[in-house]
Amino acid sequence: MNRKTAIVTGTSSGFGMHCAVELAMAGFNVVSTMRNVDRAEALLKLATEHMVSDHIHLCALDVTSSESIHDFKDFIKEFPSIDVLVNNAGFALGGFSEELSIDEYRMQFETNVFGVIAITQSVLPFMRKNKRGRIINMSSISGKFGFPGLSPYTASKHALEGYSESLRLELRPFGIDVVLIEPGSYQTNIWSSIDNMTINSRSPYHFYLKALIKNMESSKKNHGDPVDVAKLVTKLAVSPKTPKLRYPIGKGVRLTLWLKLIVPWKTLERVITMKLVGNKKR
Secondary structure, X not given: OOOEEEEEOOOOOHHHHHHHHHHHHOOEEEEEEEOOHHHOHHHHHHHHHOOOHHHEEEEEOOOOOHHHHHHHHHHHOOOOOOOEEEEOOOOOOOEOXXXXXXXXXXXXXXXXXXXXXXXXXXXXXXXXXXXXXXXXXXXOHHHOOOOOOEHHHHHHHHHHHHHXXXXXXXXXXXXXXXXXXXXXXXXXXXXXXHHOOOOOOOOOOHHHHHHHHHHHHHHHHHOEOHHHHHHHHHHXXXXXXXXXXXXXXXXXXXXXXXXXXXXXXXXXXXXXXHHHHOOOOO
């Protein structure tokens, strides 16, 4: 069987790992990238369980490194076509804006925004040559709704949303589709940096951080299964129909986005801050 080729970035865990396996099960050869291929054990185990390990092709890739991206370009030349790109590599940096450095914001954007752009630019010549392709960018509800304590991540996902809108319009004449997946909270490692944040009692924001961490802990029982997101990605990858631009997914995500459209921001911010810290002013 002639298999099409899909590239998935950030496949050592979470959405990326499950996307790689689901796409392989759907008939793709999958270029499965991660910064350190020594961390591929979980991916390969899952692929073996589903009997698709022969169709997973590991490639070391740091989306923030020009040298690594150059090697990645050489790697993908071996494939007859590049049909699908899933830009999944990313992380979430938590903290309050006043206490974060500009370098930390830059680091967040280097991976979540500029990394996506760099990998997309690497793949587009292959897709244009074949006059087809599908680029699936892993965004977040945070790309549509700002949350306290997450301004670097939220800003990066808002930037990804804007980039994807423009890119979709640019690529329509070439038969290339651009899609945004907007998950809510799922059982992935992306929140590890937030889970591991320490509460500094001397910080003016310590009461707020305590409330955020408590709220995140209590909401974990409602986190979704990342396989559901991977199945959506695969469905979009194989569909012959032109996909929509945005696909929100996850418990409460559609309701949250709908409320932002119809409820005045003044009301929303009062509800959010009351839920987290009550009516205290510091």
